[in-house]
Amino acid sequence: MSFSLDGVGLVHPNGHRALQGVSLAARGGERLAVIGPSGAGKTTLLRVLGAALRPGEGTVQLLGEAPWRLPAPALRTLRSRIGTVHQSPPIAPRLRVVTAVLSGRLGQWSAMRALGSLLRPSDLEGAHQALSRLSLEDRLFDRCDRLSGGQLQRVGIARVLYQQPALLLADEPVSALDPTLADATLQQLVAQSESTSATFVASLHAVDLALRWFPRIVGMRSGQVVFDEPVANVTEPMLAALYASEGGLPMQAPGLPLDIPSRTFTAASANSVERPDCL
């Protein structure tokens, strides 16, 4: 079991209830997309999975541990095995791209190595490789405040690729990318989860991207899991009900039909399913 949540509920300090009775579990290497209207609790769910928020109700198991019962050093080790792609990449603007990518492994490095790497990057090759998977290798020595929003988002993704976590979380990882780049970037995240057997959970705004890249779809609304189905079982009425309050499905490429009934995207065929060739 890569993670399991049981009856998790969370109320933010301002009194807003973000999660209610959420039970969700995944085996190692599974890929889940979390979809739902804005304010549904997707980000909070990912922060609970990242051991960044402690829920007030229910139990959390991450990578075989109960994070909130661990002593501080063990919790730190657990956190270093979880990688999060944040919606707006939290990267100090004066950092160079190479440093921002290498900071993915700060959880595994000693303080001495971290300080040394700030003066002389300790793994140029690794940073270059992570960036080249997102076609950003030419910006290796640029400062992060010289990048566009989409480039910065990919630096945040490269950092997590370099971290090589066992649990890979992504909060709207491609929201600032155009459709072609978004597909290519999701492909890299999926490839990473396949090659390292990392569990991959992503919240996505674009429903068509979720259906294309993920074998398992979790629909959320008002802090609750509305459905949790293999992609083949997701029907148009289910999606319509999920997004009823938003007046239509948010799509990456609104012109194309969703084409749900003909899909045969099952867990068994997930690896062999045709992927859009966009590079």
Place this chain on the structure above:
Amino acid sequence: MTTAQSLPPRTPPGLRDPLARRRFVWLLAALVIAWPMLQLSGFAPSALFAPGNLQVIGGFLAGFMPPETAPDFLAMLGKATLETLAMATAGTALAFLIGAPLAFVTTRALSVSRIGPGPGRAQAAVVRQAGRSVLMVLRAIPEIVWALVFVRALGLGPAAGVLALAITYGGMLGKVYAEVLESTDTRPARALMESGSGRIAALVYGLLPHCGQELISYTVYRWECAVRASVVMGFVGAGGLGQLMDQSMKMLNGGEASSILLVFLVLVLLADALSNALRRLLA
């Protein structure tokens, strides 16, 4: 009905700013507090311009002209300037060694236990509070008092001033460093700690790239303040320009005093230029 219609239209409840009342109360409180303070301190600017007072001030200032330029006085002035610079620089450097680690301990921006919140939160809060109390004690006693104490212990000279500056300014630097770290964008550091990074790494990868400039310009500003403070401490025997100024004032030698004040002006300009250069370098 006519009275009801002549009232201004009431704001609909959804559009009422929930902060408006609180802001008004704070403004009122500030006025209510500030007025008695001015009264208590006997602040009456008109007294400055009373004819008798203007004459006294004018006579005092006239004694400052022209600045003293005799070679042996200039030699003394040069030596005292160097002493003051050394006192301010050594004092600020020691203050940094005291303040920076305490800021690292007390700043909430680098708290791992607040994420979640996780284990050890109570202990961490106790340690932070203890660090903050140390900083408070350090800066509560003015440097001039420390200087008086150390002049007795170490004898006349700049060494007493260095120690006095180190203690008081250590407390100031620590407090302000911790607050600057908290008021900058703390999300990068938090994201790093959420993926298992340690506090030192989160500081240098997440916070310093963002607020290093501000920390440096505050430190240089404190050095500038230390130059000025060393003058006041000179009056109690801690050497440097202050001691020279004390002697000149006692001998009612306005020319010497104005030369010394000109040197201050140059030192402050120097500090400003240094701060600007460092900020440009780090931009």
